[in-house]
Amino acid sequence: MAVYTQVSAESLSAFLAKFDVGELVSAKGIAEGVENSNYLVETTRDRFILTLYEKRVSVGDLPFFLSLLDHLAADGNPVPPAIPDREGQTIHTLEGRPACLIRFLSGVSVSHPTPAQARAAAQALGRMHASLATFEGVRANGLGASHWRPLLDQCGESMNQIAPGLYDRVARSLDAVLADWPSDLAVAAIHADLFPDNVLMLGDRITGLIDFYFACTDIRAYDLAVMHSAWGFDAQGNPLDPAIGRALVAGYADSFALTPQERAALPVLARGACIRFLLTRAWDWLNTPAGALVTRKDPLAYLRRLDWYESNPKAFV
Numbered sequence: 574m575a576v577y578t579q580v581s582a583e584s585l586s587a588f589l590a591k592f593d594v595g596e597l598v599s600a601k602g603i604a605e606g607v608e609n610s611n612y613l614v615e616t617t618r619d620r621f622i623l624t625l626y627e628k629r630v631s632v633g634d635l636p637f638f639l640s641l642l643d644h645l646a647a648d649g650n651p652v653p654p655a656i657p658d659r660e661g662q663t664i665h666t667l668e669g670r671p672a673c674l675i676r677f678l679s680g681v682s683v684s685h686p687t688p689a690q691a692r693a694a695a696q697a698l699g700r701m702h703a704s705l706a707t708f709e710g711v712r713a714n715g716l717g718a719s720h721w722r723p724l725l726d727q728c729g730e731s732m733n734q735i736a737p738g739l740y741d742r743v744a745r746s747l748d749a750v751l752a753d754w755p756s757d758l759a760v761a762a763i764h765a766d767l768f769p770d771n772v773l774m775l776g777d778r779i780t781g782l783i784d785f786y787f788a789c790t791d792i793r794a795y796d797l798a799v800m801h802s803a804w805g806f807d808a809q810g811n812p813l814d815p816a817i818g819r820a821l822v823a824g825y826a827d828s829f830a831l832t833p834q835e836r837a838a839l840p841v842l843a844r845g846a847c848i849r850f851l852l853t854r855a856w857d858w859l860n861t862p863a864g865a866l867v868t869r870k871d872p873l874a875y876l877r878r879l880d881w882y883e884s885n886p887k888a889f890v
């Protein structure tokens with residue numbers, strides 16, 4: 574459960590009084606998520622998501638995330654903008670944390686996507702990339718390729734507590750990925766974390782793309798590779814039906830053109846994605862504060878994915 578910061582009823586009522594959203598009826602901590610504290614808030618008028626930004630989100634980045642959400646929403650993408658208060662402010666402080674009140678979107682995230690659902694989600698990613706072609710905001714990727722070696726060193730030999738030899742194993746793959754990392758592909762604003770739990774669906778219809786707090790400027794096709802590494806495997810990192818991977822690439826191409834160079838780079842981009850998520854999960858595994866209500870995610874599920882991409886270099890052919 575991702576609730577790092579408890580919000581009292583008194584401070585939440587005072588917070589909501591700044592908005593034209595009715596009065597507090599209930600607030601429940603949300604079980605999913607690992608990065609921020611999220612509450613489902615019901616008022617006399619509507620439902621909202623209250624997000625308190627924690628460890629990896631810095632308040633200085635919030636204007637980028639919120640303007641990106643506004644840009645996407647204005648272009649018809651199913652994303653949840655922040656609600657302005659009566660004075661037009663969207664970024665607040667609550668219980669000492671930066672906080673936003675966010676539009677609630679209906680739908681559920683699927684844990685075992687079908688190829689049709691994967692295709693619809695990748696179409697939504699492509700559609701989002703089309704909209705972002707005219708987005709001018711820029712944010713460097715703080716978890717991009719140039720940060721993986723420092724992050725590996727920060728985790729250090731403690732990684733071997735997770736699995737014997739893990740540090741050296743990741744270091745070897747990282748060397749290979751960085752040696753092949755492309756430098757000539759289109760760069761744009763990307764989501765960078767479009768896992769199934771960040772896509773809300775009703776049946777095969779996409780109702781929400783959420784959790785833009787890793788959004789950044791990076792290789793555009795890396796977004797599709799992140800998605801492939803997240804959607805094509807079960808929670809333990811075992812490969813699912815290969816039709817899902819094919820549906821992701823086909824769905825993306827339905828709404829946004831992939832160049833031959835981008836297609837050719839997908840294997841190394843996917844191995845890079847595996848290293849990125851393996852490392853942040855390993856860091857969290859070793860450093861999650863005692864008492865935080867959060868389910869840590871298994872770093873080894875990303876090692877298994879990395880193994881799979883290394884043994885299946887033609888996965889995208």
Ligand SMILES: Nc1ncnc2c1ncn2[C@@H]1O[C@H](COP(=O)(O)OP(=O)(O)O)[C@@H](O)[C@H]1O
Nearest residue numbers: 603605606607608609622653676677678783784
């Ligand atoms: N705008 C929204 N509408 C509906 N549910 C949401 C919305 N934003 C977040 N949620 C719910 O909260 C959960 C955690 O949100 P998320 O942004 O993924 O958290 P974290 O950043 O901590 O990973 C999601 O899985 C979803 O159930």
Ligand SMILES: N[C@@H](CCOP(=O)(O)O)C(=O)O
Nearest residue numbers: 606607608768784850854870
């Ligand atoms: N998707 C990442 C962790 C970020 O969590 P999210 O709930 O914000 O998607 C992972 O699975 O490691």
